[in-house]
Amino acid sequence: MQGADVSAQVEIRDGTPHWYLSPDIWVVPGSDPDGPPGSPVAGQPAFVWARIENHGDQDALGVRVDVWWADPTFQVTRTHAHHIGTAFGDALVGGGPQDVLCLVPWLPVVVNDGHECLVATATYPGGSLPTPPPDAFDPPTYLEVAQKNLTVLTMARAMFRVLTLAGLPRTDAVFALTVEVGETLDERTLAGLGLARVRPAKEPTVRAGLRLETGCPAPDDPEAPQKLEVRVPAGRQRAVQLALTGTPPADGEYQVVRVEQRHEDAVLGGIAFVVVGTSPRRTDTSQRTDKEDA
Numbered sequence: 001m002q003g004a005d006v007s008a009q010v011e012i013r014d015g016t017p018h019w020y021l022s023p024d025i026w027v028v029p030g031s032d033p034d035g036p037p038g039s040p041v042a043g044q045p046a047f048v049w050a051r052i053e054n055h056g057d058q059d060a061l062g063v064r065v066d067v068w069w070a071d072p073t074f075q076v077t078r079t080h081a082h083h084i085g086t087a088f089g090d091a092l093v094g095g096g097p098q099d100v101l102c103l104v105p106w107l108p109v110v111v112n113d114g115h116e117c118l119v120a121t122a123t124y125p126g127g128s129l130p131t132p133p134p135d136a137f138d139p140p141t142y143l144e145v146a147q148k149n150l151t152v153l154t155m156a157r158a159m160f161r162v163l164t165l166a167g168l169p170r171t172d173a174v175f176a177l178t179v180e181v182g183e184t185l186d187e188r189t190l191a192g193l194g195l196a197r198v199r200p201a202k203e204p205t206v207r208a209g210l211r212l213e214t215g216c217p218a219p220d221d222p223e224a225p226q227k228l229e230v231r232v233p234a235g236r237q238r239a240v241q242l243a244l245t246g247t248p249p250a251d252g253e254y255q256v257v258r259v260e261q262r263h264e265d266a267v268l269g270g271i272a273f274v275v276v277g278t279s280p281r282r283t284d285t286s287q288r289t290d291k292e293d294a
Helices: 187-192
Strands: 025-029 046-054 060-070 082-091 098-101 117-123 145-148 150-154 159-166 173-183 206-211 227-232 237-246 253-263 266-276
Touching (some): 025 117, 025 145, 046 060, 046 082, 046 117, 082 098, 159 227, 173 206, 206 227, 227 237, 237 253
Parallel strands (some): 150 266
Antiparallel strands (some): 046 098, 060 082, 060 117, 159 237, 173 227, 173 253, 206 237, 253 266
16 A cells, blocks of 8 residues: 555545446447447447546556456456557546546457456655555555456357366465355446336346356256355366356346355455446447446
């Protein structure tokens, strides 16, 4: 964190209570970066925005904001992430938050159907973040780093998503994975996904579990466990399948499915899906004008 001799203190907010669900990173799909926020579409351009704010007593001018994408994974690392581009903004004392646009278009890859994880970092003279950032990015430690592992998933029937589990750099490790279903999201986060008019499901209909085998689950498959221990060799990666069964949420409703990775007592990361039954219509609510909600 910032020392007592540092007058500027720039932050890209973590999510609350889950730090890997930052509300300060969002995507505008399409060729117009000033369009409404929403979900990226595989094979089509999109723009990434990040929100910075200064909690110190001195202006931070020319703050460098870098953004990365990574395959759907629990813990994003620079080793396996892909740099999208760089933007610059000024974080002024008392000026409130500033929304910074990465002008380099991002082209989500088709192999993941547009479902990727995003990281944003802010660097400036006197900041606490080293250059380059730590390989694990470490958002809980640095105010200047945030991660958004949150995406919209349209469910029509039983389906699965493959998630990447990265091992520790030098030692084999056993990781504990857990699934939670049914959380709610705040209005700002929903607006950033283009879901401003979508509400939590009245009744839970989606079931979620973890499997190591591949293949799409059938609707009548036995329910996969919501807790799983997975051994990963040092420096390697392993695929884990998130199996979704049951029935989709009703039109205009959503359910959150969140998977978290732990090693011993530490939360290394997580990823969440906002499951909807039909593709929601884009809203005209622009996140960048919601200063009063910051």
